[in-house]
Amino acid sequence: MTALSLSPNGKAMPLTSTHRSSGDLRADRRYEYARAAFDEKDFEAAADLARQVLDIAPDFAAAHALLGRASAALRQDGEAVAALRRALELEPDDALGVRLDLARLGALPPDEAISDGYVRALFDEYAPNFDRHLTGNLAYRGPELIADALRRACAVRTRPSRFGPTLDLGCGTGLMAQALEGSCERIEGVDLSPLMLEKARRTKLYDGLHEGELVAFLAGRTDAEADLVLAADVFVYMAALDAAFREAHRVLRPGGLFAFTVQAYEGEGYVLGEDARYAHGEAYLRGLAARTGFAVVLIESVSTRQDRGRPVPGLLAVLER
Template sequence: MSNDRLSASRRLDVALAMASRGDSDAAIEVAQAAIEADSDWDEAYFVLGEMLEKAGQKEAAIDAYRACLKRDATDRMGAEVRLMLLGAIAVRDRLPPDYVRALFDDYAPRFDVSLRDKLAYRAPELMFEAVRVLIADMAHPREVLDLGCGTGLVADVFAGQVDVLDGVDLSPRMLNRARAKGLYRQLLAADITSMPDMVTARYGLVVAADVLNYLGDLEPVLAMIHSRLLPGGILVMSLEEGEIYPFDLGPGQRFRHHPDVIAAWLKRADLEVVSDVPGVLRQEKGISVTGRIVVARAVTAIASLSVLPGTLGSAPDGDLVAPETVH
């Protein structure tokens, strides 16, 4: 570390300590001093942007995030995401992959505890209930592809009911946690928008739990999913529900999709809806995050299935918070 970076780092640590005590004006001043010590440090600009945003200085925060993005084209800190949320740039079709990878690599050690105990995350259970009867009717071997598998929360729920689970995730550290559970046959670090070859070419079931929320335009990935399903194979996915067509970026930094566009994309991907049921996926800051559990089949016609109306369930309320963008 250069002397300039070391000096800047020390000043930024002081600024963060001041911010944690609620002294925002002093924190901003010291963060600016850190940038004066090292004007090329992208992280300092991002932290300054966060402080300015919390202080209600929107335009100054936008300038800081732009400066961060200028110094890190990969955008591992998610400056572009903040600019989207502030309305400074148009909403993109996806979140920056390097940002998502860095976010979940950092989050991996506390991911399971945070989602289960703090955020009351229930999507895997809701998804299993949505396909329980369909899994029972699947021919053996029951091979499942878990997209965005993370630490293996889907495997925790599905493993005892299927023969084989393969997983793909962008974050190597999340995959290390999943591998330690011993529930997957194959785990690959890859972007699901450019899927690698797997041991199995086509699966009876594809599960996408809380992963498609990091993509805006789902049409290409739904076509990919269809290509990985056996005839009659099933897709089950969780989506956060939005009111803006076709999608928008929510404050939790995940995309929310309008139900009408999902129906249109599924039809174009030759995936016919079996069920589409609302449910509470998690809690964030004590507020229920409503989503949908969508089940679709890769056939030209589907048998009539009885799907009960209503919600799949709700999670207990609590004083819970979403993961931070930067740690």
Template structure:
């Protein structure tokens, strides 16, 4: 979650929280957590403050205190806009959920929308749109598409790669703020808000479906694949990326609160949903904390 400062509504609490943030950034995590608790003594039901306190306690090494803070946050915010469920699971205090809270993903990307492209392209060297476009064009050289559906379109980074090759281009995203950014580009014929697990779209209507860097915020992909295969037309292509891992296990929730998927998991799910892989390539998709992050770039079609 972006560390956007959300006011508590109390000037003194806000001031203490601001000082706590300064201490945190300087590396004094214990003092930061102590000062943040003082702010929350003034405004105990401040959900954004509780989220920040949990981060500070976690960084200070007090994982039990952080877990208790996440639990308090969940009581006050059962929709879980801050991802406390994921924090508890990633810390080993709860079972890893199959899917993240929808409100968390929506809130996360609403907050990221203003700086999303600059952060990804300029700082993290994000390559997924470029890699997916290259893989799709290699899988079907010169192909023209009647209808493309861009799942989790975000600010519309995929759109420019295919505008000349598609008659009708639709983009869907969970974040209204992201869709507004995509609208500004005037690339898509239709943009709409939706959840891939609850997708309602005409059956067999898309001959190209793309999901770029979406499934890290979906988790278990079985339900999403079922919805997308229903939308995919005959001889349609389904192209997507996932972050991947070298550890045992098909699906892992990382400390980043993103899910990674193994190649074995991807291949199994494709087979179960009647899809045949055209290509599955392992690539460095962006940087994370200065290190290249590995992902799978996949293009599949109906078996």
């Protein structure tokens, strides 16, 4: 069985790898009919079929999520919120991604829209085709842009563009390590998705790979151990970045660099976009850098990927400890 979610480019996709089942064959078949109706935008049929599923299997979280999404599409917000909240009660880790739907309906603060469980399930599903889709269909080039920015930042600071111990946050399949191959004394990566980490392991470029959330990973590292901390296209799944900045500053040596990309927001602070990604403003990044003790080497406008053939506005920053 499958559940609906969003791909890293914000489009609907099924989470087929979770093999979701209600435990009742009749309910599972009706659920598949409901999914098909939803995909065809027949939301009334999808909602009706989802209710039939729940008559048979009342604790089937995926059917509650589908009922919630179909009801939201029909502008029946009361039923939508109730169904989505029930799905979240049944699966608190939120691999189904219903927190995003609740946030869009105003029933959950935007800061709480994306959970670790959702990101893990999303990228486990996406892992087999990640590199080809990201670098091909979306023309993703975040790691290459960061590598170039680091070379320029090192020239500004009159230091060699070679780095000591390096930490790659949200390392995914290892694209960042590939872009910096031969430039780091040693590099360790962390990611929520075990399937993405397995692909990173195959590159043979990492000295260590860790499964976990990036702030918790940094919190477990020793003071001033790293020369470079990287975060390529990972902060788009985080709202406030205070803890990440604070821990990155702590683990960096004096003179160490913190390089990352974000999706750009023209306003103050940050916002959850329609593409299910957070965007951060330049003033927010500069203010946070100052409060956590970083010096800004550069912050510049870039586009790390495309959406529907158009560049997605972003920012690239290199900060110094």
